[in-house]
Amino acid sequence: MSFFLETLAGGLLAGVMYALVAIGFVLIYKASGVFNFAQGAMVLCAALTFVTLTERDVPFWLAGLITLAVMVTLAVAVERVVLRPLVNRSQITLFMATLGLSYVIEGASQVLMGASVHELDLGISDLPVEIGPIQLSSFDLVAALAAGALVIALALFFERTRIGVSLRAVADDPQAALSIGIRLPVLWAAVWAVAGFVALVAGLLWGARQGVQFSLTFVVLKALPVLIIGGFTSITGAIVGGLIVGAADALAEIYLGPLLGGSVSTWFAYALAVAFLLVRPAGLFGERAIERV
Amino acid sequence: MTRLSRALRAVALATSLAGLPALAPSASAADETGAQAPKQYFPLATFRVGAYASSGIPSWAGIIDYLRYLNEVEGGINGVKLFWDECETEWAVEKGVECYERQKGGREGSPVPVFLPHGDPVSKALTEKSVADKIPLLTTGYGRTEAIDGRVFPYSFTVLFSFWSEASSVVNYIAEQVGGKDKLKGVKIATVYHDSPYGKETQVPLDLLAKTYGFENIQIAVPHPGNDQSAQWARIRQIKPDWVFLRGWGVMTPVAIKTAAKTGFPVDRIIGGIWSGSEEDVRPAGSVGKGYLAITPFPAGQDFEITKKIKAAIVDQGKSDLKDLKSFGSVYYNSGLIETIIAVEAIRTAQARFGKRPLNGEETQWGLEHLVLDEARLKQIGADGLVQPLRLSAKDHEGGGAGKVLQWDGAKWTIVSNGWVKSDRELLLPVIYERAAAYAKEKGITPRSDDTAEASAQ
Numbered sequence A: 001m002s003f004f005l006e007t008l009a010g011g012l013l014a015g016v017m018y019a020l021v022a023i024g025f026v027l028i029y030k031a032s033g034v035f036n037f038a039q040g041a042m043v044l045c046a047a048l049t050f051v052t053l054t055e056r057d058v059p060f061w062l063a064g065l066i067t068l069a070v071m072v073t074l075a076v077a078v079e080r081v082v083l084r085p086l087v088n089r090s091q092i093t094l095f096m097a098t099l100g101l102s103y104v105i106e107g108a109s110q111v112l113m114g115a116s117v118h119e120l121d122l123g124i125s126d127l128p129v130e131i132g133p134i135q136l137s138s139f140d141l142v143a144a145l146a147a148g149a150l151v152i153a154l155a156l157f158f159e160r161t162r163i164g165v166s167l168r169a170v171a172d173d174p175q176a177a178l179s180i181g182i183r184l185p186v187l188w189a190a191v192w193a194v195a196g197f198v199a200l201v202a203g204l205l206w207g208a209r210q211g212v213q214f215s216l217t218f219v220v221l222k223a224l225p226v227l228i229i230g231g232f233t234s235i236t237g238a239i240v241g242g243l244i245v246g247a248a249d250a251l252a253e254i255y256l257g258p259l260l261g262g263s264v265s266t267w268f269a270y271a272l273a274v275a276f277l278l279v280r281p282a283g284l285f286g287e288r289a290i291e292r293v
Numbered sequence B: 001m002t003r004l005s006r007a008l009r010a011v012a013l014a015t016s017l018a019g020l021p022a023l024a025p026s027a028s029a030a031d032e033t034g035a036q037a038p039k040q041y042f043p044l045a046t047f048r049v050g051a052y053a054s055s056g057i058p059s060w061a062g063i064i065d066y067l068r069y070l071n072e073v074e075g076g077i078n079g080v081k082l083f084w085d086e087c088e089t090e091w092a093v094e095k096g097v098e099c100y101e102r103q104k105g106g107r108e109g110s111p112v113p114v115f116l117p118h119g120d121p122v123s124k125a126l127t128e129k130s131v132a133d134k135i136p137l138l139t140t141g142y143g144r145t146e147a148i149d150g151r152v153f154p155y156s157f158t159v160l161f162s163f164w165s166e167a168s169s170v171v172n173y174i175a176e177q178v179g180g181k182d183k184l185k186g187v188k189i190a191t192v193y194h195d196s197p198y199g200k201e202t203q204v205p206l207d208l209l210a211k212t213y214g215f216e217n218i219q220i221a222v223p224h225p226g227n228d229q230s231a232q233w234a235r236i237r238q239i240k241p242d243w244v245f246l247r248g249w250g251v252m253t254p255v256a257i258k259t260a261a262k263t264g265f266p267v268d269r270i271i272g273g274i275w276s277g278s279e280e281d282v283r284p285a286g287s288v289g290k291g292y293l294a295i296t297p298f299p300a301g302q303d304f305e306i307t308k309k310i311k312a313a314i315v316d317q318g319k320s321d322l323k324d325l326k327s328f329g330s331v332y333y334n335s336g337l338i339e340t341i342i343a344v345e346a347i348r349t350a351q352a353r354f355g356k357r358p359l360n361g362e363e364t365q366w367g368l369e370h371l372v373l374d375e376a377r378l379k380q381i382g383a384d385g386l387v388q389p390l391r392l393s394a395k396d397h398e399g400g401g402a403g404k405v406l407q408w409d410g411a412k413w414t415i416v417s418n419g420w421v422k423s424d425r426e427l428l429l430p431v432i433y434e435r436a437a438a439y440a441k442e443k444g445i446t447p448r449s450d451d452t453a454e455a456s457a458q
Helices: A002-032 A039-054 A060-086 A091-113 A138-160 A162-172 A174-179 A184-210 A214-230 A235-255 A268-279 B003-018 B053-074 B093-103 B120-125 B127-133 B163-178 B203-213 B230-239 B252-262 B279-289 B305-315 B331-354 B361-369 B375-381 B425-443 B450-455
Strands: A128-131 A134-137 B039-041 B044-046 B081-083 B086-088 B188-194 B216-222 B243-247 B270-272 B293-296 B402-408 B413-415
Touching: A002 A039, A002 A134, A002 A138, A002 A162, A002 A184, A002 A214, A002 A235, A002 B230, A039 A060, A039 A091, A039 A184, A039 A214, A060 A091, A060 A184, A091 A214, A128 A138, A134 A138, A138 A162, A138 A184, A138 A235, A138 B252, A162 A174, A162 A184, A174 A184, A184 A214, A184 B252, A214 A235, A214 A268, A235 A268, A235 B230, B044 B053, B044 B093, B053 B081, B053 B279, B053 B305, B053 B331, B086 B093, B093 B120, B120 B127, B163 B188, B163 B203, B163 B243, B163 B270, B163 B293, B163 B402, B163 B425, B188 B203, B188 B230, B203 B216, B203 B425, B216 B230, B230 B252, B243 B252, B252 B270, B252 B279, B279 B331, B305 B331, B331 B361, B331 B375
Parallel strands: B039 B081, B044 B086, B188 B216, B188 B243, B243 B270, B270 B293
Antiparallel strands: A128 A134, B293 B402, B402 B413
16 A cells, blocks of 8 residues: 555656646646747756856856846747737647747757756755655655745736736737737736746756756656646646646556556556546636637 | 848748758868878768757767877878768658668768668668668667678678677676676566667567576566656565666666665666666766666776877867867767777778778678677777677677676766676577578578678678
């Protein structure tokens, strides 16, 4: 029983890490209806910028601030150069633009900061912690706390700030929001900047876990089923989806993998996502699209 | 459209074009040898961008620095200087095949003597094409294990250390640690492998070795890319193996080391395979990687005679292909150096028969099948200790079958095995020949006899 609980807890904590990446997608999708394919590249860009600075003896806090400034600049540039010229185009056009953008960000990051693999030490211990009968990773526990803090910060941002309330208005009804004078370009730049901040947090935690290298962009592969299960428009959905994917993946790997003679977690999360799509197409917390016909 | 927007689109176009395999030769294609003398073309299929660039970049430096050293210090191979160009593959199979197609015709009148695919999947994709084009594929530390039987695979050279030999040498190293092969009975060895054809390649030999020596053989798959392994290491914690044989690729290795540490598994009981044993694999794991072991045919170090010569003539003169000189003498740098030494010595062997001129693939294939790199020759080159003694033939495209065990001390690798740890080739080869024969039957190939192999290229 303790092994089951340990596997479950380990999976839930891994799921929080997936949710961190998924939140970045949710933010941009909520504000503009765009599935931002470049979120993985933003995670890479943020982590690479941060580690490049710290390797040059820039203090930790200053490196964080400079990286945040880089991500905000990137957000403003994306709004000006990519999104603004494509306003009123179809969603698939915007999606394709983010696809191209991901290659530009990945390529530019490697050209400017090199293709080497970097160690990232956040000073968080990664030793096993015994909690009752189960053993957990202290790093994963800190990551879960960071994700919790991020969700609270985002909730406050959306509830208490003018930009946050405007974003919710745009997400609810873009036409009505525009008619009362909400400026879409400012909002888009703001939400991309917040997504850049989320990418920085995700990049630092994932980078500390596996090293800062190109494969950080692959973490989005697990964010997709998280989004499908939780819904594209809900931060709570991203967290719950992440927990479901993490736990299901870990349990399937342990109990189903040996029966099938190989690793199952490559496809299991996607199979689960397809099952959710059949039952609940908008995800657990997503908004159902109701159209008058 | 704003000016900025036009600029970004131009960047996007350039990026997309850069993704295509070498529409034009790279800048490094420059002839470094002067115009008159006949020169030997040496094509390079490289990946300097993309997910695996960090492992590729030091390897190309090892290759290019040695080629430059040969040209500048030794005057080429018997007076035939070398030139090269690069084709970017991004480690993708389709781009690798396209690079092969672009480069196979040779350049500036020189044919292609040998092709280095630099990737297990692409080397398998090129197996049949290379036979049709008569261009030998040199795959050091990767590639199809059955290609050891050159009677069935005349143009594939799984030189040095096949995956089967890798598995066997790891078992033999563990046997040394536990007090002999007779003490392996009951020892639990868990193989944590990349869930891909490359990762599964050691399952058959480990089955055979487990039956022979009586150890418990546990197989645990990690899906690509391997950036979360909590479930796999929870299983390890449950099974409690004595040793873990880690066969990773890319990010899988540092994540495995970190996850092992956080589940309490001792890192000095993990032995990484060939592609889990570079500085790039352990550095991201940080301090918890201290004590980690790895087996390799590419020992790291700067104290080999040849590396000292390259340092003096190329690196210290500012002519190295390395941008980051801390990679000089690293596992990947030395892997490029070692494979180029083998290719160059095969060309030298073939030149003794066919003349001191640029050679084609068929001639170099003869050179490879008659390559003898004994201790004396390795000493002459300055590669003793760096390259294991090799003797290739039509029946044996591997030749060596041994590796050295390295241990990470937190900053660099130290060789901890007593010389080269040999594999049980006498046990493995009959099974490899059986599998090669089955492949020949399936593909309708009539295997060459040893005699026809000897007569080929005459």
